[in-house]
Amino acid sequence: MESSPPAAQADSLATPTRARLLDLLDEGSATSEDLAVRLSKHRTGVRVHLERLETAGLVERRRVRQARGRPRDLWSITPAARRARGRPDPASDLAGWLAEAIPARPGRLREVEAAGRRLGRRLPGGDGELPLERRLEQVFAALGFEPRSRPADADGLCFELGNCPYRSAVRANQPVVCTLHRGLTRGLLDRHAPHSALRSFVPKDPDRAGCLIEIGRETPPPTGGP
Numbered sequence: 041m042e043s044s045p046p047a048a049q050a051d052s053l054a055t056p057t058r059a060r061l062l063d064l065l066d067e068g069s070a071t072s073e074d075l076a077v078r079l080s081k082h083r084t085g086v087r088v089h090l091e092r093l094e095t096a097g098l099v100e101r102r103r104v105r106q107a108r109g110r111p112r113d114l115w116s117i118t119p120a121a122r123r124a125r126g127r128p129d130p131a132s133d134l135a136g137w138l139a140e141a142i143p144a145r146p147g148r149l150r151e152v153e154a155a156g157r158r159l160g161r162r163l164p165g166g167d168g169e170l171p172l173e174r175r176l177e178q179v180f181a182a183l184g185f186e187p188r189s190r191p192a193d194a195d196g197l198c199f200e201l202g203n204c205p206y207r208s209a210v211r212a213n214q215p216v217v218c219t220l221h222r223g224l225t226r227g228l229l230d231r232h233a234p235h236s237a238l239r240s241f242v243p244k245d246p247d248r249a250g251c252l253i254e255i256g257r258e259t260p261p262p263t264g265g266p
Contacts, residue, residue: 057081058089065099065117069203072113090115097121102249104186104202119208135206139213152216153223160227172233172257173197179228190252196239197255207246218243218251225253233257 076083093099098121103111180187184205192198210217222241242252
């Protein structure tokens with residue numbers, strides 16, 4: 041969503057409730073229901089304020105599926121909101137600038153994936169006592185992807201990522217950012233699951249999320265003769 045003019049943003053921040061909502065969302069994403077409870081206000085009224093903030097480009101929402109019941113709206117503060125409140129988001133800005141600076145040419149994309157793979161080998165691999173699926177789920181969750189396991193064949197694993205923590209940069213240059221993420225995933229497997237392989241990596245719209253990662257569990261080579 042494009043940001044509104046500064047005057048419209050200032051108007052949206054004029055009420056104490058909206059300012060408090062941004063304070064809460066600055067601490068992390070939350071649902072309408074969670075925010076209503078924390079403010080001790082009715083959910084309908086809180087939603088009205090959130091929608092006003094959304095129109096001003098100060099918050100964004102995405103639909104999150106639940107194990108039971110209807111999907112819920114998950115709200116997040118935007119970099120524009122932090123700037124409007126005198127709280128710049130340099131990490132987000134820098135990521136977007138770097139994404140725009142790297143051309144999405146085949147040779148550069150190969151370099152980006154190789155760099156991501158090197159970085160991925162440095163990522164912590166989760167609790168080593170857990171099965172591979174749970175360990176990878178821990179790592180993806182720690183990176184902010186909100187992973188969900190999906191049905192796969194007996195020799196594979198599949199994750200659907202419910203959130204794109206890099207969406208601002210992805211909007212600037214999706215091929216580069218998603219290629220970097222694919223490299224990170226390969227590097228993670230190199231270090232923590234060396235007998236597994238990345239079968240497929242399917243990027244989606246960053247605002248709706250849902251990227252799919254499929255991993256094949258390979259059989260370790262034999263360690264000795266008969």
